[in-house]
Amino acid sequence: MKDTYEKFAFDYDEFGSIESYLGDEKNFFSRLFNEHNVKTVLDCACGTGQHVYMLSQLGYQVWGSDYSQSMLKMAEKNLSARGYEIPLKQCDFRYLEKEFDDRFDAIVCLTTSLPHLHTDEDLLLAIRSMKNRLKENGLLIFTSGTTDYTLSLSPIEVVINREDFSRIFVKAHDDRFQTIHIIDLYHSLQRMEENQYDIVYRILLDNDYRRLLSQAGFTDIKIYGDYDRNPYDAGSMRLIVIAKQTN
Numbered sequence: 001m002k003d004t005y006e007k008f009a010f011d012y013d014e015f016g017s018i019e020s021y022l023g024d025e026k027n028f029f030s031r032l033f034n035e036h037n038v039k040t041v042l043d044c045a046c047g048t049g050q051h052v053y054m055l056s057q058l059g060y061q062v063w064g065s066d067y068s069q070s071m072l073k074m075a076e077k078n079l080s081a082r083g084y085e086i087p088l089k090q091c092d093f094r095y096l097e098k099e100f101d102d103r104f105d106a107i108v109c110l111t112t113s114l115p116h117l118h119t120d121e122d123l124l125l126a127i128r129s130m131k132n133r134l135k136e137n138g139l140l141i142f143t144s145g146t147t148d149y150t151l152s153l154s155p156i157e158v159v160i161n162r163e164d165f166s167r168i169f170v171k172a173h174d175d176r177f178q179t180i181h182i183i184d185l186y187h188s189l190q191r192m193e194e195n196q197y198d199i200v201y202r203i204l205l206d207n208d209y210r211r212l213l214s215q216a217g218f219t220d221i222k223i224y225g226d227y228d229r230n231p232y233d234a235g236s237m238r239l240i241v242i243a244k245q246t247n
């Protein structure tokens with residue numbers, strides 16, 4: 001499998017801190033994990049490590065894994081700059097059992113990571129692998145920025161617009177797939193450069209998650225439209241899925 005983030009990883013964090021572009025995830029996780037007595041968490045698409053850092057700050061025992069060696073390199077760098085040592089492994093989330101013997105109280109797969117898989121077979125393989133690494137009553141959490149509402153927005157989005165740097169998304173989609181062309185423009189005397197990264201997501205909306213999670217054996221599935229856990233609807237900016245391992 002090709003690593004889409006091989007080069008993008010090194011500039012990925014130009015998005016800024018996760019609080020600034022994702023909203024109040026910290027309170028969301030803290031409230032949810034307290035309610036369910038979560039102590040151990042695996043972030044199986046940990047990217048540049050922002051969530052493992054946040055969850056570790058909240059006091060949870062955290063592990064991180066990702067398919068991309070480049071993303072993991074950035075995660076190591078970010079964590080060690082903040083004085084944190086968190087175990088990180090290179091692992092495809094379709095095969096978590098290859099790297100993890102233990103089971104976790106919660107597994108998170110955040111910010112539109114699962115939709116990198118394009119077929120039902122692969123999606124089910126991943127969800128089953130995650131389910132198998134959960135303790136009884138453990139939680140599996142997905143978050144995504146692809147929603148009925150965001151799919152209806154203008155195909156051109158200026159995501160970052162600083163004096164020295166701009167990031168533009170040019171988006172296109174059909175019924176099944178969304179392509180995001182990410183255009184990074186560095187425009188200062190120190191760095192003048194342009195890069196394009198192309199990401200293809202399988203479009204997974206609320207009913208797709210319900211169907212796939214049910215097929216993988218989950219019976220307790222909740223879907224929300226924001227971090228205050230309001231219901232998902234036609235105006236939601238985010239899609240948040242919480243499935244509980246009950247069998």
Ligand SMILES: C[S@@+](CC[C@H](N)C(=O)[O-])C[C@H]1O[C@@H](n2cnc3c(N)ncnc32)[C@H](O)[C@@H]1O
Nearest residue numbers: 045046047066067068071092093110111113116
């Ligand atoms: C959009 S980024 C999100 C990163 C991070 N979760 C965040 O919130 O910033 C998607 C991440 O999913 C990872 N990924 C994609 N397919 C994967 C797979 N099959 N197994 C593990 N990680 C995968 C990518 O390498 C990338 O780090």
